[in-house]
Amino acid sequence: MNSRNIFFSTRFLVSVFSLKDLPTDIGLEIAFCGRSNSGKSSVLNAITRNKKLAKTSKTPGRTRAINIFSIDDQKMNRIADLPGYGFARVSKQTQREWAKLITAYLNSRQSLRGLVIIMDIRHPFKESDLTLIDWCSETNTPLLIVLNKSDKLSKSRVLREVEKANLMLKQMNLKGQALGFSSTKTTGIEKLDEKLKRWFDV
Numbered sequence: 001m002n003s004r005n006i007f008f009s010t011r012f013l014v015s016v017f018s019l020k021d022l023p024t025d026i027g028l029e030i031a032f033c034g035r036s037n038s039g040k041s042s043v044l045n046a047i048t049r050n051k052k053l054a055k056t057s058k059t060p061g062r063t064r065a066i067n068i069f070s071i072d073d074q075k076m077n078r079i080a081d082l083p084g085y086g087f088a089r090v091s092k093q094t095q096r097e098w099a100k101l102i103t104a105y106l107n108s109r110q111s112l113r114g115l116v117i118i119m120d121i122r123h124p125f126k127e128s129d130l131t132l133i134d135w136c137s138e139t140n141t142p143l144l145i146v147l148n149k150s151d152k153l154s155k156s157r158v159l160r161e162v163e164k165a166n167l168m169l170k171q172m173n174l175k176g177q178a179l180g181f182s183s184t185k186t187t188g189i190e191k192l193d194e195k196l197k198r199w200f201d202v
């Protein structure tokens with residue numbers, strides 16, 4: 001990886017529980033979402049090569065927030081780490097509140113450039129993931145599906161899962177793509193970097 005990687009200087013900006021506290025809605029924002037335990041934090045760490053970032057968004061209290069990271073202050077390129085969904089141990093009421101925050105964010109954020117959905121490659125396309133995919137389809141929002149934990153499956157199985165996911169997106173007529181990825185082994189990192197850079201227009 002060359003030293004000019006734009007994600008190396010990513011820094012934490014702010015945690016917000018309400019849309020009014022988000023940074024000014026200009027520039028470009030890529031939102032990361034995923035079920036809890038899909039490895040969303042680990043994927044962010046892998047992209048930025050910074051293990052402290054995920055720690056920031058895992059700080060108690062911040063897992064329910066939208067955590068904003070700045071990729072480039074001048075260009076106003078940001079990553080929005082949306083609260084993980086599907087926690088088994090959390091009340092239905094809390095889950096509804098998170099869903100409300102995520103939905104409000106998605107439906108109002110003008111600078112949203114695209115959505116990255118992190119899934120565990122062994123358990124992809126759960127109900128909440130599908131809700132987000134439908135939303136992308138309805139709003140014509142670019143979508144990237146990261147099938148994480150690919151190190152848990154054989155190479156041929158990974159290829160099959162990625163193919164299956166891409167076929168599904170095609171059938172839905174979606175502006176989207178699926179990638180196999182492993183945060184642990186950083187497999188697939190070049191493709192992911194490349195895609196995000198393209199979205200940020202750099």
Ligand code: GDP
Pocket residue numbers: 034035036037038039040041042043084148149150151152181182183184185
């Ligand atoms: P989050 O809740 O979605 O932010 O998930 P985390 O990043 O905290 O990861 C959840 C668990 O999955 C942790 O135990 C990680 O070590 C593990 N994990 C994350 N990514 C990978 C991966 O690519 N491969 C494997 N084998 N484990 C992973």
